[in-house]
Amino acid sequence: MDALFNVPEPVNEPVRGYAPDTSERANLERRLGELAAERHELTMTIDGERRMAAGEPIDVVQPHRHSHVLGVTHNATTDDAARAVAAAKRAAPAWRDLPYSERAAVFLRAADLLSGPWRDTLNAATMLGQSKTAIQAEIDSACELIDFLRFNVYFGQRILADQPRSSAGVWNRFDHRPLEGFVYAITPFNFTAIAGNLPSAPALMGNTVLWKPSPTQQLAAHYTMRLFEAAGLPAGVINLVTGDGLATSEVALADPDLAGIHFTGSTAVFRTLNRTVAENVYRSYPRVVGETGGKDFIIAHPSADPAPLITAMVRGAFEFQGQKCSAASRAYIPASLWSQIKDEVVATTEALTYGDVTDFTNFGGAVIDRRAFDRLAAALDRIKNSSSCTVVAGGTADDTEGFFVRPTIVECTDPTHEVFTTEYFGPILAVHVFPDERYDEVVAQAESAAPYALTGSIFATDRQAVERASHTLRFAAGNFYINDKPTGAVVGQQPFGGGRASGTNDKAGSWHNLLRWTSPRTIKETFVPPTDHRYPHMG
Numbered sequence: 184m185d186a187l188f189n190v191p192e193p194v195n196e197p198v199r200g201y202a203p204d205t206s207e208r209a210n211l212e213r214r215l216g217e218l219a220a221e222r223h224e225l226t227m228t229i230d231g232e233r234r235m236a237a238g239e240p241i242d243v244v245q246p247h248r249h250s251h252v253l254g255v256t257h258n259a260t261t262d263d264a265a266r267a268v269a270a271a272k273r274a275a276p277a278w279r280d281l282p283y284s285e286r287a288a289v290f291l292r293a294a295d296l297l298s299g300p301w302r303d304t305l306n307a308a309t310m311l312g313q314s315k316t317a318i319q320a321e322i323d324s325a326c327e328l329i330d331f332l333r334f335n336v337y338f339g340q341r342i343l344a345d346q347p348r349s350s351a352g353v354w355n356r357f358d359h360r361p362l363e364g365f366v367y368a369i370t371p372f373n374f375t376a377i378a379g380n381l382p383s384a385p386a387l388m389g390n391t392v393l394w395k396p397s398p399t400q401q402l403a404a405h406y407t408m409r410l411f412e413a414a415g416l417p418a419g420v421i422n423l424v425t426g427d428g429l430a431t432s433e434v435a436l437a438d439p440d441l442a443g444i445h446f447t448g449s450t451a452v453f454r455t456l457n458r459t460v461a462e463n464v465y466r467s468y469p470r471v472v473g474e475t476g477g478k479d480f481i482i483a484h485p486s487a488d489p490a491p492l493i494t495a496m497v498r499g500a501f502e503f504q505g506q507k508c509s510a511a512s513r514a515y516i517p518a519s520l521w522s523q524i525k526d527e528v529v530a531t532t533e534a535l536t537y538g539d540v541t542d543f544t545n546f547g548g549a550v551i552d553r554r555a556f557d558r559l560a561a562a563l564d565r566i567k568n569s570s571s572c573t574v575v576a577g578g579t580a581d582d583t584e585g586f587f588v589r590p591t592i593v594e595c596t597d598p599t600h601e602v603f604t605t606e607y608f609g610p611i612l613a614v615h616v617f618p619d620e621r622y623d624e625v626v627a628q629a630e631s632a633a634p635y636a637l638t639g640s641i642f643a644t645d646r647q648a649v650e651r652a653s654h655t656l657r658f659a660a661g662n663f664y665i666n667d668k669p670t671g672a673v674v675g676q677q678p679f680g681g682g683r684a685s686g687t688n689d690k691a692g693s694w695h696n697l698l699r700w701t702s703p704r705t706i707k708e709t710f711v712p713p714t715d716h717r718y719p720h721m722g
């Protein structure tokens with residue numbers, strides 16, 4: 184077909200509430216029961232074929248009930264990874280030669296399937312496997328992933344439409360080629376949407392992909408792969424390998440055709456990947472895109488409204504057990520305000536219920552695994568032994584049934600203490616209380632207290648205070664919020680990503696990100712080429 188197609192104008196997927204006695208709640212509960220009753224074979228998918236990786240087995244459990252094994256997956260070996268890389272390379276010519284509209288149709292269909300018949304499956308898998316409550320799963324594995332798929336198609340079309348100017352007698356064009364080689368997508372446990380977006384965004388732009396999800400997100404990743412297949416994704420375009428990624432990286436990072444890395448996860452792992460890429464020589468210079476850790480702040484001015492501040496602190500820090508890269512983990516509160524809100528913040532936090540997420544009355548679930556639990560329990564021990572810190576809410580952890588860490592608030596007099604600088608990735612909020620008149624000083628200290636620059640909020644009604652903080656904190660957060668919590672970015676509305684140790688700030692779900700997966704060829708066609716080599720000044 185020869186036409187310039189318009190893609191549908193995307194709108195954000197409406198969020199369902201799953202209130203008691205609704206059919207949406209009943210359907211989700213039914214699917215939760217079905218998925219929990221199965222023992223899933225969590226295979227790789229290479230060239231459209233499902234097979235178990237050949238390395239050590241890994242049990243995939245419910246974090247809130249670790250005795251319940253949802254399924255088993257295996258570490259991919261170097262042979263498994265080599266097969267996946269070869270499959271991606273084989274699939275590349277046919278996939279990149281498909282018109283954009285055909286590739287886009289696959290992902291638009293995936294979005295519609297997820298909005299309809301696949302919604303309960305992805306939500307239930309995310310709830311059981313990652314211990315997200317219904318609302319946290321809904322905003323992630325349903326709405327955000329649907330939005331990524333639809334908005335990417337829309338932004339990709341805008342990129343294709345971007346063409347250079349032409350002077351008289353000349354036609355200049357951009358051929359928005361994919362990268363030459365394969366893209367390696369490595370995804371974190373905490374967002375099913377990110378796990379689905381990282382392989383599909385480069386694929387939309389014509390690349391083929393090696394996808395290595397997190398073992399602790401493997402149940403939802405498994406169903407995401409099935410969703411892409413159901414939407415008509417050809418075999419070999421996205422190849423899913425399972426496990427810890429060590430053998431996979433050994434193969435992928437040494438391959439001369441590595442064209443890009445699309446990573447979301449910890450700063451430490453991203454630094455290792457960067458180092459390895461820098462030491463190797465590839466056919467092209469790989470595009471390295473990474474969104475990593477955060478130490479996200481809330482700073483209040485004495486003029487702030489207390490009620491929204493309390494809600495922002497509680498939701499921002501403790502939703503999904505603080506396991507959002509955007510979670511509020513340090514707050515700077517003026518003394519006059521803290522004396523008004525402290526009792527309520529503490530009481531609200533103490534009343535939060537973390538438990539089995541299939542009990543819809545719970546506010547949260549468990550942290551993801553034993554490693555996270557041990558890391559957080561050790562942090563709590565250090566905090567309790569620190570003379571400058573006082574635990575004012577929570578502070579306990581219990582792994583008897585699940586990996587539960589109580590939502591914790593720590594008041595700390597030393598703003599350079601590790602509670603203000605280290606990403607714990609759990610439900611721990613550090614609070615520094617300061618004399619009201621030292622607001623500007625505190626803003627300046629918070630600006631570079633931590634190495635990260637992902638998200639941050641300012642609470643104030645005084646516009647001068649907002650303006651001064653916004654200016655001082657310009658480089659301290661890639662997503663900056665005024666009178667709102669620092670979490671919950673919506674695709675197409677608050678493009679997401681941060682700088683400094685938080686990543687390359689390529690803004691997932693925006694055209695900034697999609698641009699990284701294209702390598703334009705400029706074409707100049709001259710209609711009537713010159714036939715005389717001499718210039719006028721030569722006479």
Ligand SMILES: NC(=O)c1ccc[n+]([C@@H]2O[C@H](COP(=O)([O-])OP(=O)(O)OC[C@H]3O[C@@H](n4cnc5c(N)ncnc54)[C@H](O)[C@@H]3O)[C@@H](O)[C@H]2O)c1
Pocket residue numbers: 369370371372373374377395396397398426427428429431432447448449450452453455474475476477507508509606608637679680681685686
């Ligand atoms: N900035 C963002 O947009 C964003 C979003 C979500 C999560 N995060 C960050 O992610 C982290 C939490 O996620 P996580 O615990 O899954 O992170 P992680 O770094 O432990 O793991 C991320 C992924 O990398 C894999 N991995 C680890 N070593 C590897 C290697 N050598 N080769 C290939 N793969 C390897 C893991 O198996 C996983 O799939 C936090 O630091 C959080 O801030 C950032």
Ligand SMILES: N[C@@H](CCC=O)C(=O)O
Pocket residue numbers: 373374506507508509669670671672673679
């Ligand atoms: N985009 C999400 C965070 C993703 C990281 O974990 C938010 O804005 O809360």
